[in-house]
Amino acid sequence: MSTLVAEVISTGRLDLVPLRVGHAEEMAPVLSDPGLHTFTGGAPDTPEALRSRYRRLTAGSPDPDVSWLNWVIRLRDASCLTGTVQATVTSGGHGTVAEVAWVVGTPWQGRGIAGEAARGLVDWLGQRSVHTVLAHIHPGHRASAGVAAAAGLVPTDLRHEGEIRWYRSIERPERPERPER
Numbered sequence: 457m458s459t460l461v462a463e464v465i466s467t468g469r470l471d472l473v474p475l476r477v478g479h480a481e482e483m484a485p486v487l488s489d490p491g492l493h494t495f496t497g498g499a500p501d502t503p504e505a506l507r508s509r510y511r512r513l514t515a516g517s518p519d520p521d522v523s524w525l526n527w528v529i530r531l532r533d534a535s536c537l538t539g540t541v542q543a544t545v546t547s548g549g550h551g552t553v554a555e556v557a558w559v560v561g562t563p564w565q566g567r568g569i570a571g572e573a574a575r576g577l578v579d580w581l582g583q584r585s586v587h588t589v590l591a592h593i594h595p596g597h598r599a600s601a602g603v604a605a606a607a608g609l610v611p612t613d614l615r616h617e618g619e620i621r622w623y624r625s626i627e628r629p630e631r632p633e634r635p636e637r
């Protein structure tokens with residue numbers, strides 16, 4: 457697989473903008489609510505720690521078969537950042553698989569932002585070489601399950617570290633038949 461590179465993805469209300477280190481200052485307050493970590497563990501980063509995290513993420517994966525793709529979610533009309541989406545894309549024997557995740561800051565939740573961003577992200581992945589999209593979601597996390605469903609993923613019976621594996625297979629469009637001569 458050639459390494460995928462994040463591009464701007466535009467949806468009805470949102471621009472998903474490839475993550476830059478300079479986004480850390482605006483994102484730190486967006487992600488400052490400890491409640492964002494209820495289902496995923498951890499705690500909010502200080503602006504300095506977020507800057508270091510973004511520096512590591514934007515440096516990219518050391519493994520050439522893995523792409524780390526990260527976007528901030530910009531609400532176009534308000535011209536402000538509201539959260540992030542990410543995809544870790546791995547190529548291997550089973551085709552190209554993307555594991556996706558999302559976060560929306562507490563003041564911005566409940567407006568369909570994560571669902572719209574996730575749909576845009578999964579559509580973008582489907583237009584590239586990705587065949588399978590996965591997400592791992594805590595069984596009690598109804599909002600995140602709603603986001604996954606909005607992006608066309610369905611829950612499976614598989615668990616990974618106590619989280620449910622959600623799955624979507626992306627059909628490749630059939631190649632048109634060559635016309636008979």
Ligand SMILES: CC(C)(COP(=O)(O)OP(=O)(O)OC[C@H]1O[C@@H](n2cnc3c(N)ncnc32)[C@H](O)[C@@H]1OP(=O)(O)O)[C@@H](O)C(=O)NCCC(=O)NCCS
Pocket residue numbers: 491492493495496557558559560561564565566567568569570571572591592593594597598599600601602603606
């Ligand atoms: C999960 C998260 C991204 C949802 O963001 P959001 O922008 O509020 O989500 P949306 O408004 O797009 O809502 C998505 C769906 O969840 C539902 N939903 C939203 N908040 C909910 C809540 N508190 N309880 C139950 N359902 C909820 C919505 O009704 C919607 O479902 P619908 O499409 O059937 O109407 C946000 O809660 C978050 O960042 N949580 C912390 C980080 C996290 O846990 N990320 C997930 C890691 S897998």
